Amino acid sequence: MEIGGSSESPPETKKSKSKTPRKSKDAQLLKQKSPAEFFADNKNIAGFDNPGKCLYTTVRELVENALDSAESISELPVIEITIEEIGRSKFNSMIGLADYERVDAELYDDFETAKAREKRLAKEARLQEIQAKNAALGKKAKAPTSMKSIKSREASYYRVTCKDNGRGMPHDDIPNMFGRVLSGTKYGLKQTRGKFGLGAKMALIWSKMSTGLPIEILSSMKGQNYSSFCRLDIDINKNIPHIHVHEKRENEERWHGAEIQIVIEGNWTTYRSKILHYMRQMAVITPYAQFLFKFLSESPDKNVTVRFARRTDVMPPAPLETKYHPSAVDLLLIKRLIAETSKQNLLQFLQHEFVNVGKSHAERLIGEMGPDFGPKMPVKSLTSQQIVRIHQLFRQAKFDDPSGDCLSPAGEYNLRLGIIKELHPDMVATHSGSAQVFEGHPFIVEAGLSLGGKDVKQGLNIFRFANRIPLLFEQGADVVTRTAVKRINWNSYKINQTQDKIGVFVSIVSTKIPFKGTGKEYIGDDISEISSAVKTAIQQCCVQLKSKIVKRIQAREQQERKRSLNKYIPNATGAIYEILKEMSRSHASKKRRSEDKDAELLKQVSDKIVTEETLREKLAQHVEQVDYEMALEYATQTGVNEEPREDIYIPPLVAEYNFTEFHSPVFVFRLVH
Numbered sequence: 001m002e003i004g005g006s007s008e009s010p011p012e013t014k015k016s017k018s019k020t021p022r023k024s025k026d027a028q029l030l031k032q033k034s035p036a037e038f039f040a041d042n043k044n045i046a047g048f049d050n051p052g053k054c055l056y057t058t059v060r061e062l063v064e065n066a067l068d069s070a071e072s073i074s075e076l077p078v079i080e081i082t083i084e085e086i087g088r089s090k091f092n093s094m095i096g097l098a099d100y101e102r103v104d105a106e107l108y109d110d111f112e113t114a115k116a117r118e119k120r121l122a123k124e125a126r127l128q129e130i131q132a133k134n135a136a137l138g139k140k141a142k143a144p145t146s147m148k149s150i151k152s153r154e155a156s157y158y159r160v161t162c163k164d165n166g167r168g169m170p171h172d173d174i175p176n177m178f179g180r181v182l183s184g185t186k187y188g189l190k191q192t193r194g195k196f197g198l199g200a201k202m203a204l205i206w207s208k209m210s211t212g213l214p215i216e217i218l219s220s221m222k223g224q225n226y227s228s229f230c231r232l233d234i235d236i237n238k239n240i241p242h243i244h245v246h247e248k249r250e251n252e253e254r255w256h257g258a259e260i261q262i263v264i265e266g267n268w269t270t271y272r273s274k275i276l277h278y279m280r281q282m283a284v285i286t287p288y289a290q291f292l293f294k295f296l297s298e299s300p301d302k303n304v305t306v307r308f309a310r311r312t313d314v315m316p317p318a319p320l321e322t323k324y325h326p327s328a329v330d331l332l333l334i335k336r337l338i339a340e341t342s343k344q345n346l347l348q349f350l351q352h353e354f355v356n357v358g359k360s361h362a363e364r365l366i367g368e369m370g371p372d373f374g375p376k377m378p379v380k381s382l383t384s385q386q387i388v389r390i391h392q393l394f395r396q397a398k399f400d401d402p403s404g405d406c407l408s409p410a411g412e413y414n415l416r417l418g419i420i421k422e423l424h425p426d427m428v429a430t431h432s433g434s435a436q437v438f439e440g441h442p443f444i445v446e447a448g449l450s451l452g453g454k455d456v457k458q459g460l461n462i463f464r465f466a467n468r469i470p471l472l473f474e475q476g477a478d479v480v481t482r483t484a485v486k487r488i489n490w491n492s493y494k495i496n497q498t499q500d501k502i503g504v505f506v507s508i509v510s511t512k513i514p515f516k517g518t519g520k521e522y523i524g525d526d527i528s529e530i531s532s533a534v535k536t537a538i539q540q541c542c543v544q545l546k547s548k549i550v551k552r553i554q555a556r557e558q559q560e561r562k563r564s565l566n567k568y569i570p571n572a573t574g575a576i577y578e579i580l581k582e583m584s585r586s587h588a589s590k591k592r593r594s595e596d597k598d599a600e601l602l603k604q605v606s607d608k609i610v611t612e613e614t615l616r617e618k619l620a621q622h623v624e625q626v627d628y629e630m631a632l633e634y635a636t637q638t639g640v641n642e643e644p645r646e647d648i649y650i651p652p653l654v655a656e657y658n659f660t661e662f663h664s665p666v667f668v669f670r671l672v673h
C-alpha cells in the first residue's frame, strides 16, 4: 500500500529538491570490513572483554607463544613475564601529553556532593554495625549489597613484557606475524597452543584501542649474528602492519628467542588472582619450564615476584605435523589441498596427502569413484563435480582411525609431578588414555585425581587443560566439569563429593581442540567421543584411588579394633579376677572341687601368684599378638609394596666425569667420587 501518492512520482517536498538526494533512514549501505576491523569490533570473542580480562589474555597469548616457540626447537623453556604498572602521569609523559589537574570536579563520574558523601558514610556505618551484631550472634555475614561503591573510571596502564629462549622469528616475517590479523605459522595439522594466528594481533589491537602505543619485538634465531628489532602497529582498515622501525641489531652473545613488549590498559586489581592462577596452572602442566613472573607496581610494597622453578628435564616429545584424515576434510579443504599439492595425478594425491590411504586402498577408492576417474588423471584437472564425488566417497567409506603418534600429551609423569608440586595431596592417581578420534582428528585424554592437600577446598576442584593450556573461564559449561559433576558416581569409589577435598585434573591434546569460540576458554559438552573419554579417564583414576582408600579404611578399622579391645581390658580383667577369687574361695572351702589345671590356677589365685595385674598384662599381650598376626595376614594378602617399582639404570662412566648417575623416570641420583 502506498501512502501519499504513487512511487513513480513522489510528492515534491522542500527537502527532496536538494541536489544530492539524501538516503532514506533505512537505506542500507553495503560496506566491507577487514578482519582486523572485525576483531576490533568484536574483541570479546577472542577473550578481550574488559580491561582486566584484556590484561589476562595478553599475558596468556604471549606466554603461550613463548612456550610454543621454545618447544618447537626442543629447548627447555625459560620464560620471563613482567607486568609493569604505569601511572597516569608516567603514561602521559610517555605519549607526550601534559598532565592535567581537575578543575571542574562536578564534571567527573566519581564526583560526590558533600551531602551524598555524608549519606553514604552513614549508610556504610549502619551496615557495619549490623554486620558486627550478626557476627556476635554467630550469624553468617552477608556481603553488603546495597553499599554503592564509588568507582573511578580512570584507566590503568601496564607494560607487559615477555621474553623467551625459543626459535625467534625470521627478520622479514615479523611485521606480518604481529601486524596482520589471521597470519601465523601454526595453521598446519599439528598440536600447538596457538592456532588462529590472532592472539598477538589482538593484544596489539587492544593496545591501539586503549593506549595508541605500538608493539616492540626483539628477536633472534639460533646461530644468527644479528637480532631483529621491530616497532609497529596495525592499520586496522587495511589489516596490514604499519612499521615504525624494522632494523637489524648486533647480537654478540648469540642470544636466541624473542622479547615482546606492549603497553595496554588493564586492571591488575581485579585480574591479579586469575593471572597468578593461570601462571601456577601453567607451571603444573609444564613442569619442565621455568617461569619468572613479576608485577612491578607504582608502589613497590605491592610488587609481586613468583618464580616457578623447573622440576624436571623430561620434556614431552615435540608434536609432529600430520596429514589430514579423509573423514576430516570438507569440499573447501579438498580444493585447497589440490591447489597446494605437488603431486601430479589422482593416485599420488590420495596416497600422499592423506593419512591411512595406501596405494592399493587409493586404487580401490578411485575405482569406486566411477568411470570418469582414473589413477593417472591429473589431479589439478578435477572439476567441481568430481571433487564433490570424492568428498561424498570420503564420507561414506571406511578408513582406519588416525593414530595419536603425532600428539604430545603432558604424560602421566609430568601430570603427577605437577599435582604433587601444586597441591601436596594425601593421595594421587593418574591415567593416560589411548588415542581416540573425533571428526578425523586424534585426541588423547589424560586425567589426575587427588585427595586432600593444601589450598584445596572441600568438594570438587577442577583443573582443565587443552593442548597444555590451562582453561580458567566458563568452567560450568566445560565437558570436564559437567562430566565430573554429573556422570561420576563418587560414592561408589568411597569418595564423598561434598566433604572430601577432591582435585580433578584433565588434560586433552589434539590436532584440533573443539573450543567454543576463538577465546580458547572451554570445550563444550556436546561431543560424545570427548565426554566419554573424559569420563573413562576420571573413572580409571577413581578405581586406583578406591583401592588406596579401602586399604586406608581397613588400616583405620584395625587400629580402632585394637584401641577398643584395649579399652575393655581393665573391666574384663576386673570381672574375671572377681570370679576367679570367688571360685578359689569355694575351692578352698571344698564347696566345689575343681579338677587339675583349674585347681592349679585357683591355687595360684589364692597364693596371689595370679593377680588382677598379671591378668591385665597377659590380656594386653594377647591383644598385641592378635593385632600383629592380623596385620601380617593383611600385608601378605595385599602385598607390602603398594607403589609400583621404578626402573633405575646406570649409564656407563665416561672418563671425563667423576660421578656416576642412577637414572629413574622420577629422579637422578648422582654419586660423586
Ligand SMILES: Nc1ncnc2c1ncn2[C@@H]1O[C@H](COP(=O)(O)OP(=O)(O)OP(=O)(O)O)[C@@H](O)[C@H]1O
Pocket (backbone or CB within 6 Å): 061, 065, 066, 069, 164, 166, 167, 168, 169, 177, 178, 183, 184, 185, 186, 193, 194, 195, 196, 197, 198, 199, 200, 201, 257, 258
Ligand atoms: N615469542 C615468539 N617466538 C616465535 N614466534 C612467535 C612468537 N610470538 C609469535 N610468534 C609467531 O607469530 C605468529 C602469530 O602469533 P599469534 O599469537 O598472533 O597467533 P598464533 O599463536 O599462531 O595463534 P593463536 O591466535 O591461536 O594464538 C605465530 O604463529 C608465530 O609464528
